[in-house]
Amino acid sequence: MTEQSSGAEINFDHIAQNIFLPIYPVIADDILTVTGKVCGRMMDIGCGGGHLGMALLEKAQYRGWFVDISESALQAAETHAQERGLTNRAVFLKQDVHCMDIPDDFADLIVSRSSYLFWVDLEKALLEIYRILAPGGRTYIGGGLGNVQLAASIREKMQAIIPGWPEHVLCRSAEITNEWIGETLDRNRISHEIIDNEAKGRWFVMKK
Numbered sequence: 001m002t003e004q005s006s007g008a009e010i011n012f013d014h015i016a017q018n019i020f021l022p023i024y025p026v027i028a029d030d031i032l033t034v035t036g037k038v039c040g041r042m043m044d045i046g047c048g049g050g051h052l053g054m055a056l057l058e059k060a061q062y063r064g065w066f067v068d069i070s071e072s073a074l075q076a077a078e079t080h081a082q083e084r085g086l087t088n089r090a091v092f093l094k095q096d097v098h099c100m101d102i103p104d105d106f107a108d109l110i111v112s113r114s115s116y117l118f119w120v121d122l123e124k125a126l127l128e129i130y131r132i133l134a135p136g137g138r139t140y141i142g143g144g145l146g147n148v149q150l151a152a153s154i155r156e157k158m159q160a161i162i163p164g165w166p167e168h169v170l171c172r173s174a175e176i177t178n179e180w181i182g183e184t185l186d187r188n189r190i191s192h193e194i195i196d197n198e199a200k201g202r203w204f205v206m207k208k
Helices: 012-020 023-035 051-059 071-083 122-132 148-161 167-175 178-187
Strands: 002-005 008-011 039-045 061-068 090-094 107-113 133-143 191-197 201-207
Touching: 008 012, 012 051, 012 071, 012 148, 023 051, 023 107, 023 133, 023 148, 023 201, 039 051, 039 133, 051 061, 051 071, 051 090, 051 107, 061 071, 071 090, 107 122, 122 133, 122 178, 122 201, 178 191, 178 201
Parallel strands: 039 061, 039 107, 061 090, 107 133
Antiparallel strands: 002 008, 133 201, 191 201
């Protein structure tokens, strides 16, 4: 994925590899602790370069499905899987989160970092994710930078590349309130927990 900023093209896979990479093992540890899911089918939705899902594959006995609507993102993810020796446990699928060609009750763990901010119909996307979540499964959907120390370091580096970062992300995140998420999931009778703090970030844990 690229973006025009001050006349320069920003390559976000390059940024993920060179600036954000330390956060993924930290978030993966949080996921394993919170969900208790250490094996089975793991799905990384809106995976981009696949860094979070691959951190999970390296820490637990999952088989991983990496899902994105962008062909270039999936190509990058497949390249990273090859570099990390994970291709034998990874599947790459071009899918729209709002309507996925994936069976009901498929995945034991579904993760997604920051992609929810860009989903056109968040309620529809969450219901579709819940549809493919296996009984006893958990989700870990949201955004965060691992811990306070990593967040401070990344903000400094990112602001040198994109002045004002991450104001546009925070504005979009503020539009999606915890109250709205809670009411939406309650209305659809979905058991859930919302994690929201400075250290970890904000994550929606749906339970089936």
